[in-house]
Structure formats: structure tokens, C-alpha cells
Amino acid sequence: MSTNDIIPNLFRVEYSKIVAVLSKAFGIDYIEIAEDLTSETFLMAVETWPYKGIPENPTAWLYTVAKNKAKNYFNRNKILRDKIFPELKQSDKQWNELDIDLSDKNIADSQLQMMFAICHPAISEKSQIALALRVLSGFGIDEIADAFLTNKETINKRLHRAKKKLLSENVRMIIPDESQLQTRLDTVLRTLYLLFSEGYYSERNPSLIRKELCLEAMNLAYLLLQNDLTNNHSTNSLMALMCFHSSRLDARLSEKGEIILYQNQDENLWDKTLIEKGFYYLQQASKWEIVSKYYLEASIAYWYTVKNDNQEKWESILSLYDQLLKIDYTPIGALNRLIAVSKVKGNGFALQEAEKLKLKDNHFYYILLSELYKETDRDKTIHSLKKALKLCRTETEKLFIKKKIKNIEI
């Protein structure tokens, strides 16, 4: 580990682990104390290491300090002692036996339980994401505010409300029992999916933040895959989807931050390792012989990693979209399906189907129309693009559409 960024690196990896273990030991209603004790542990490192040198095993150093801090806090706090060891209420004896278990297994278990606690259905999706970034990924309040394009106060309020909810809903740090596991896991996966999408699709954020959000979502999904209870069809499917998508992260944006369309992307910038990983997880997912939303999306994403346009590719994509829309209809899904329709049955046929969609307030709809008219009707192409220009919301998109119009008008 380089000493130049040892603190940020340790913080990224260890902060969430220590918070999870302490919250598990104290109960999640003490999550703020757990966060404070963990922050103090890092401050302690900063106030010690310059003089005494950086310890040989910095992680072990942090764990020891955190453990001692937690025990001190516990011994000073009678309410907490009474809560954890009710039998102590009767006796006056000092209790020193609080077990802060920082073994790999307990860390992994605590993080997983923390994930389920945070992704509790009673907490709003936005708050779940903010909490996940703060508590599971160690993001600073500033960074979360940047990611959501809002200010620190808003994020602080959001986190505060979410933590109150944890308390009022009496949320525990446990893996839900079998009868609830899949439903609760669905909520966890949905939060990871939203976190990933915030990174992948948001056109408002600088590319660095986007990438980090995507990677965090994948890190958390990886935690789920490490446990037999949560390593199932849905988790593998979502992981495959995220691997395929993120393989194109670097190819998707120009140096100026403009979107580069799929067909214009430099294939050499696609991350082959991630594509291979995606394929591995997709194969894992298929072992369960069920078909789910994430599985279909991952399968579509897989075909998109095949650059060559051949009949098999587009026919497969079309059939996958047909299945996907049946179980999870979205306007964007319907539009993407039309691209496949145009490749398989021609632009004319796709135009007829597009007419039926009537997504008159969606700029992607008009961008698609302009593509379908491109070879046959110049006026309608320009007309569609101008409509799209009126409807789109971000500068990046406006620039992109204006460029298209200019290219046709020349």
C-alpha cells in the first residue's frame, strides 16, 4: 500500500467494515455512535502515525483501536449495557466482556446484515442509496451531495430521517428468515440497481463520480455473492448486467464528457475482463433455470458486447425484449425493442410500431424516430430531432442533438 494515499485507501475499505461490526455489537440504533467511534479511530491514526511511523499492519492497528474505543464506550454507557446484557441491571459489576469480533467472517456477516437493514422497505429508495453510500461505501457527505447534485444539508437531513426510521421500525441487523429472504433481497438488489443506474445513466455527473457509483454497486453485489444465502439467480443476474454495462464505461464518454453512441464506440476501450466476468455470472445465474428481469436485461447486455451486426444477434435481442416487456414494461425498454425491430424487420416496420407507442413527451422517442426516418425522409428526420431538442433536459443531450441536426442540414 502506498503511503501517499494510505488514509483514503484504508478509509474506503475499512470504514464500512468497522461501522458494520460495531453496529452489530451495539444494535443498529447505535449506528451514529458506531460511525463516530470509527471516525475517531481514523483521527487517532492521523495523530499517531506521523510521529511513531506507519504500523506494519495498519488494518490490524485500526481494528485494535476501534475495539478499545468501543469497549470504553460500552463500559461508560449504562443504558447500552442494560440493553445488551439485561441481567446486569441487577448487579453493579463492571462488564468487560463485550465481544467486538473483527474476524473476516463476522465482518462479512455484519456488512451483509447492514445491507439488509439499510435496504428496509420502510426507508425511501433515495435514503437507502444515501445510507448505503455513507455506511456501506464510506463516502463523505460532500461526495454523496455531489453524486445527487444537491447540498450537504439535504443529504444530512435525508440520512438523519433514514436513521430515525431504522429506530422507529425497530430494524434489526439480521439476515431475514427464509420466508422473507427473497422479497427483502429484491429490495436490496433494487437499491444496488438504482445506485448503479445513478452512476451509469445520469448525464449530470462528472465521469469520475459515475464510475465510482457503478463500482460501489458492484462491490456490494459481490458481498451478496459471497454468502450462500444471497448467492442466487437474481444476484448473479444483476452482477452480470452490471459487469456488461460497466465494461463500456470508458468507451461511452468522450474526453469532453459527451455521450458516444454504442455504434460509434471504440471497441478497444471496452473492458474485456469485465465482459468475461459478466459472462461467468450470467452462466451462474442460468443454473437456476428461471427467467427474471435482471436475467433478461443481462442477456440483452451480453448481446450488446458482440460488436458484429448479424441476424442472430438482433433476433436474439428482439426476442429477449419481447420477454422483458411482458414482465417489466418500461417506455425505454419499448424504445430499445424498436431498435431491434428495425434491425430485424426494417425501418418501415419499426416506424409502424413506433406510431403505436405514442410517447410524445419522451425525447428518446423522437431521437429513435429520426433514426428510422433517416434514410427515407429528410424533413421528418429534422422535424423529429427538433422535437427531441425541445424535450431534452441536459446540456450534454442538447449538444448531441444539435450536432445531429447540423450534420443533416449540411
Add this chain to the structure above:
Amino acid sequence: MKEFILIFRHENANGKVSPEQMQQWMKQQKEWVDSIAAQNKFIGGTGLLFDDAKVVDHNKMVTNGPFGDIKETLGGYITVRAESSDEAAEFAKGSPVLQGEGNTVEVRQIVTN
């Protein structure tokens, strides 16, 4: 060779800092300490934490502190070997603590018998 203590005093040092800021502080502080140690003139030192600080007054009243009344607080110290207080003051000039306006480094000779 005499011994000196260099005491860091901060203004408003009790704020939340990001890991990057922590890193920056640690790096500068370490480089400063290392440069004194390279001359074999560093004896020891440490930073001081704010959490759980107490102040005891002449009535033996214990309060949490030092917050409120005192604007400046002690942030840490190092002890060094130097020929004179002037040399020790030269060391003090390199302290990253001084980047904060209002912060000071106090140089005092240690009684060594």
C-alpha cells in the same frame, strides 16, 4: 545540546475532515517530523485527540472541554534536541500547523537537570 518542546496550538480545530484532508495533514506532519529526525534531533511527540477531553478547575470541577471559553486548544507536541531556542524556532517554522491562520507553535526549553 538542549531539549525543547514545540507545542501546537490550533484555532477551531474540531471539525469534520475528509480522508483526503487527513491524508494531507498526516503527510505534511510526517515529512516535517522526518526532516528533524534525519538530523538526529527528534526525540518524540504525539498528536492530541479532542474526543473525551476534560478540564479540571481549581475547585476540582471537571468539565468537558476545552470548548467554549478557550478559543485556542492544544493539538499536539514534539520534543527536539537543539543548540539554542533559535534553532528550535527554526524547526517550528516548518510545522504544517502554521498553515492555519491563528495557529501557533510555542517553543519552550525542557528542564533536563
